Amino acid sequence: MRDSRQFTRRPLLAALIGASCVMPALAHADINPNFFGYARSGIGSTAGGGSQTCFKAAGAPAKYRLGNECETYAELGLGANLFDQQGTSFDFASRVAYVTSQANDDESLKDDGNNIALREMYVTGTNAVSGLPEGSTLWAGKRFYKRHDIHMNDYYYWDLSGPGVGISDIDMGIGNLSLAWVRSSGSDSDNLPDENQRLSDDTIDVRLTDIPTNPGGSLQLGVDYGRASLSDWQKDYYDDTGVDYDEGDKGWMGTIEHTQSNWFGGSNTVALQYATDGIITSNGNAVGRGSGSLEQEGDMWRVLDHGQVWLVPDKLDMLYTAIYEDKNMDDNSGRKWFSAGVRPTYYWNDIMSTAVELGYDHIEPQSNVTGYDGGDHHVTKLTLAQQWSAGRGAMVRPTIRLFATYAKWNGDAYQDRDAEGYRQAHALDAGAGPNNVDFNDTDGLTFGAQMEVWWGS
């Protein structure tokens, strides 16, 4: 009351000040942009010379990331609440991702290995569809869709991201139902006469989440069905050329996942997945959407467990993960993958911590793999990092860390160069960054510094 009372006592001054100050205030648009994102960048070297080598087992879809990331990666997001009336709201979000090989100052995003990608551009309408329970959200556009990942090794085991439409989080009483149609187009430059004629791989995702099971625990169930949506002329073309797409372009994946909160101060997630044929991603770590293949037949089992615990409150926490995956492909191009890792971090104070990451990846290929060591091989990695962060906790950022990583593997690191002069994978993946250990080395040491940050709300 004090403010207005004083103003009325001083009308002249109020007018003067109003003239000088109120106009700019009125010029503000009624939009509060939400700026969010994630970034990591740094510098590293390999003992013996050369830039930082990143150690990843050939054939594995992921690697333990502490001290083992060789690129600059960033996501910059902008969004805004655009409408919020009578319980209905519309929100916009966008995200652009950047990756460079962190080689020098001026890095063109067009160079090999560098990229700029439009990852998200979508609108959600919460409570936009009348008659549905409170919280139901209609959405359309391209987006990261309810991705499930393991932070320690940057492994996404259920990722339907892409352009799509859906309605999510419909409260069914026993849990929340979400339905989505997403697309992940592939191309068949080997067969199709016109490379621009894409193979539209459509995936339908149905999931029931937040099913309460026990105190602090909840279950979620999901089914994904994907197939290549072939036009009549594409079918005719494949029929004429003898390509059998009857089974290999389709597939489904089922997921059962249990998450336990209040788990030694953190949480634990265990998941079981089964997938068939065309929905299995043969390389990379995105699984659950059409892979773009027409002739991929086989099945896959995967079981994993990951989480975070506090071993000593506010002093020592730990990330951990264990993964077993068996891709059994009809053409014997699959493999078994076992992975396990722990990252205990000791917090000396609110800012400084020491993290240790021990990771192990074992690959047991089927008989017909190409491009890397066809025998069993494994990589063990140990990283020690001194970190300065904005607080205590495994996911607290920003962090600046100094690290040293020692890795050991069996067999030669790489195969001889190919016709174009590039090293080929053997025990180590050749595409995870600079390859600065020797062909026949069986261990390596790297060191460097990295920052990691996320922000937004």
Add this chain to the structure above:
Amino acid sequence: MPQRHLAILLSGLALTSLAGCASLVPHDDTSVAPAEQSQQALERATDCCSTLAALPYQSLAVGESQSLTLDTQAPMHRFADGASYFQAFELPRTREPLTFKLTSTIANDQVFAPTVLVLDEDFQPTQRVASDKFDYLSPNGFAGARLGATFDITPGPDAAYLVVYSNDAARQGTTQYESAEKVYARVRGLALPPGPDPIAEHTATGNVTLESEARKTSGGLLTPILGTRSHADSVTADTGTDASRSEHAAPSSGDSNNASAPDFDYRRMIDAALKADDIELAMQLAERAEREGNSGTRAWLAERLRSVSP
């Protein structure tokens, strides 16, 4: 690969492991007492002081961030709106406008819902930032979930002391908040952690940080006219100690925090104030002008006052 490198790494691992040789125990911030325990302690505690004048006032460290001890060891007083642990400060006598930022962090599903009371030099309450004027602030990668408010005070006869406490009504409330994991998941486009958002009880103790700094922007120009006000309109006049009478803030007539007035004509403003017979305001404007480098304004006003006096 030299074996000594491996040895160094393994030594580091061993050291870290030794530091953490302990059984798995649930994460529990030991610095925060359970809600019931702290409420019982509050009820048993002895009132430190018979009057507001007798509270133990500390001098305020302007420009610093102070962590306020609001645990069961803190002084307790039975305020008009309820008993509470508190911290009390004497504001500097510089009359320099100050901006305060008070943050109360949520830990272990508990939070101290603060009220800020401003007292005049006779220790009478004049203004209040009620607990419901504190906004919920979600975790953002740099800070955890918390309650926060920003407000301005110009120390003077009407604003000589500041008390941070809580009251019975505030402790009946709760704050639903988002975990840092949930915000991280949203920012990264990950599946959100299942389950409802946790609810923090408003408790008798907590972790509160008080930051203060001198307002140096020209936006402070409005302060002499508007008196003390909150960025969130949260400082309200308080003629007594009854909280219920001071819950509603006046709408702001301009955002002094963002206002900028380069080359503001102080002398014209002072002339206007003199015409309105508001000598107090004219003097405040002159002080402000001097502080902003318009030296000679005070002397000029004195001259004007002499010329208009009979």
